[in-house]
Amino acid sequence: MKHSENSSFREKLIEHLFVGELLKLSWQDYDCSLEVASPEVDNAGYDVIAEDRGIVRHIQLKASYIGGKTANQKVHTRLADKPSGCVIWIYFDQDTLELGPFYFFGSTPGEKLPDLSGMKIARHTKGDQDGYKAERPNIRVIPKGKFKKINSIEEVYDVLFKA
Numbered sequence: 001m002k003h004s005e006n007s008s009f010r011e012k013l014i015e016h017l018f019v020g021e022l023l024k025l026s027w028q029d030y031d032c033s034l035e036v037a038s039p040e041v042d043n044a045g046y047d048v049i050a051e052d053r054g055i056v057r058h059i060q061l062k063a064s065y066i067g068g069k070t071a072n073q074k075v076h077t078r079l080a081d082k083p084s085g086c087v088i089w090i091y092f093d094q095d096t097l098e099l100g101p102f103y104f105f106g107s108t109p110g111e112k113l114p115d116l117s118g119m120k121i122a123r124h125t126k127g128d129q130d131g132y133k134a135e136r137p138n139i140r141v142i143p144k145g146k147f148k149k150i151n152s153i154e155e156v157y158d159v160l161f162k163a
Helices: 007-029 077-081 153-161
Strands: 035-037 048-052 055-065 072-076 086-092 099-105 120-123 135-143 148-150
Touching (some): 007 035, 007 086, 007 153, 055 153, 072 086, 077 135, 099 153, 148 153
Parallel strands (some): 055 086
Antiparallel strands (some): 035 048, 099 148
16 A cells, blocks of 8 residues: 555655665775766656766666566657667565666667667556547557566666676
8 A cells, every 4th residue: 555655755765776776886896986867857758867987878767566567668769869778677575675676678888779669659547538548659668578687786787887
């Protein structure tokens, strides 16, 4: 119940925990070179901009609790316009909020997001007065099978920033 009633709080908390883990790795292993920023407006398909040693990633974050039944994620097409755009789908423990495993949808640093043109166009979750759920032309549905499973935050760091 807490997770559904406070989903916005939880979403931001998971984002902060994720960024904190990346910053901790930068502190411990990578000479404190990671820079992180967030957009003021959420209309370009990403939640976080992270840069390390010249590699810039525009990252859309998604979160699901371990054992959840979510089979896909919705991704804004504008993310494909960003250099090295990617999606990190974070699984977390509902009780402890421990992060992992992670799922990655993207390419190597410097490469564009994989082609979204063949992906299903998302629809609004709520219908209009007649129950019709209109298409969301700028949103694509990415099935979980298109994501690469990553077991640790260290591996996430490497996927994001090692060319």
